[in-house]
Amino acid sequence: MKNIIPAVKGTREFYPEDMVVRQWLYALIREVSESFGYQEYDGPFLETLELYAAKSGEELVKEQSFVFNDRGGNEVALRPELTLSLARMIAQRQNELVFPLRWWSFGPFWRYEKPQKGRTREFFQWNADLIGVDSPQADAEVIALCATFFKKAGLVPQEVQIFINDRQLMETELIKRGFPQEQHKNVFRMIDRRDKLSLAGWEAFVKDNGCTNEQFVQLRAVIEDKELWHSSPKITHIFQILDFYGVGDYVSYDPRIIRGLDYYTGIVFEAKDIGEKNRAILGGGHYANLVEDVGGNSLPGVGFAMGDVVFPLVLESYGKLPSLPTMPARILVTVFDDDSYKASVALCNRLRVVDINAVLYPEPDKLGKQFKYADRCGFKAALVIGPDELSRGEIVLKDLATREQISFPNEELEDRIKQWLAAEKSS
């Protein structure tokens, strides 16, 4: 192989077999989002660094974003997340929009992280947010949306769980156990690191970040108390509502869920593959002040984001990733010779007009070669209209699976192909 100019590390190339997976995921996301009445939107892919600064969290902006100066000298970032753009779009039209509003999106994001299995520097993300209500019902609806998505994808509660917690509950508990308010932001970061470290590693991390031994003991007690939620009327209510939605089995309490973004102020949640890999699938939470933070009036919201890289891996590991056809057409129209080329084009035209996708072999060639091409591409049937067929006013259909050939009158083309496709699909 010669010296091919390579792709940039961590970027994505979607060959047709990869693209059908991305589009299948996008279609499922659309179906579930729209079943709850969420409207699709999208934000810019480039934003000023200022938009994210101090609202998303230092690690995300300073260490993980693609940041550069554009030709006009502005410091811009390839969007690492969407919620700040959403907040700005809402703030800009706050007087025209009708609240509560439900918006969803699916598009590209970038983070400069070390590429590995399940993590790329370019990725797609599903975002869904409910803006303008601050209630357990609103939080529960968004969590129910996630759970419904998993259900639709065929995952059961023994495979995937949405773990929830409440930052307000945690704050109350931290105060009780001697952590002053001003330490909480820092302590939340410690909790967020728990899952990424061994217990000993985490103990060292916590103490390196200014906690005493007594505080470490207290903090460990908080995040190991799986019954803490019983003292929270909000979480109790949310669990009840999720039962109404029929998805209660998909949701559990976990005091270690705190999320890495600084802007969450209430309920936070994270969905995980609870098989051996324990992969995080999506995360979200309630943010009381984000619209105000970007310059709007006060307006609460709740939402989540899910990347497109881990989820298909999870489905695959449970054998639940569907097998998808990569070829949009099932019919190849062959070209016998120069004289019959016009007739072959006419067949294609007639099929396309009745919404049957068809590929035209690009030029006259030996039929055997064209059939071989059809086999290699995965077409299901080849149509032949050569001089013999033309003189008889007929068309030949070759079934590429059975290798049988049938002839029918030219004028019956549309009906015959529809019948054949229906039979082929059900076989």
Place this chain on the structure above:
Amino acid sequence: MKNIIPAVKGTREFYPEDMVVRQWLYALIREVSESFGYQEYDGPFLETLELYAAKSGEELVKEQSFVFNDRGGNEVALRPELTLSLARMIAQRQNELVFPLRWWSFGPFWRYEKPQKGRTREFFQWNADLIGVDSPQADAEVIALCATFFKKAGLVPQEVQIFINDRQLMETELIKRGFPQEQHKNVFRMIDRRDKLSLAGWEAFVKDNGCTNEQFVQLRAVIEDKELWHSSPKITHIFQILDFYGVGDYVSYDPRIIRGLDYYTGIVFEAKDIGEKNRAILGGGHYANLVEDVGGNSLPGVGFAMGDVVFPLVLESYGKLPSLPTMPARILVTVFDDDSYKASVALCNRLRVVDINAVLYPEPDKLGKQFKYADRCGFKAALVIGPDELSRGEIVLKDLATREQISFPNEELEDRIKQWLAAEKSS
């Protein structure tokens, strides 16, 4: 209004009413591309500058691309076009892929140009390419794909025309008129500028770029000779094939079409709104050497790209942009009080299971307020299940257009709503 952090100049914000247009366009592009059997793919959004250098043309890379150094020190560009990524993806799997192949894509691109009506710095682009054949039939198929797209969008040949030319024909003619081979690349750039300048302005531009007065006269004669194509068997053949496809009326010859990208080697084409605005809609051509240029084996291709900004403006100016609903659900399920909340959630669940999209009002509130919300959002009906309805085992449907209310038994929900939606849609 407070100080809202603004979006970056030239970027795009898709509110739901903008997003439905983008998605309508994407769906139409998919329908037409797949009817010809093209497979969807996508390339990376970031590429090394090296990939574009010397193949796309200096202006595009040096003046119009967003270029920056990533954290690893690589010089990367936000993709200004897709064909080089396509060529690289093909080169990488040249031994596995089956040729000819037909691929299409729709995704974001970036160019640092002065934003104006019809031009943004972020834009979406439809790309379609047929790789592996070098024939008038292949060129014609791709042009027929464009014309079929215009036809499907409702545009007629009196509104939009695809102008074609052949760089080989132009080279032959330029040689005849005294332009040596080594001057052709430069002369092509001059021809490409013709439409952007007045005749006097263009004359000055041509002479500033090293042409004598005699050469200017010759060059003008070439690009004004609308009959030149009669001496080209290739173009004559392409016109004939486009008649077979039934789209001959959409295509004309124009000696001024040359395209700005350096890599085209044969047929070039450009579609324009031929109304008063004369806007360019899409452009493409044949490239013999691109796969080889990025490190693969020699393989010809033909393709085009269309941006998402101009085309909807063209449709709008002809009154052919459809009016699209922005709300994916037509039904609002109201919440009467805390006791009936569970019943309201259950109605939503039942509708969603039978693929009827429904929005749940997020919390108990006065019914009048909920109906007003439904009106402002554009829902078509509101369902009520309060204590009275619960005791009678009924549900009330309020038609928001007629303000009529009907009651029906709870168990008839799915059938009643399906009937009502079918009647509403046809009214």
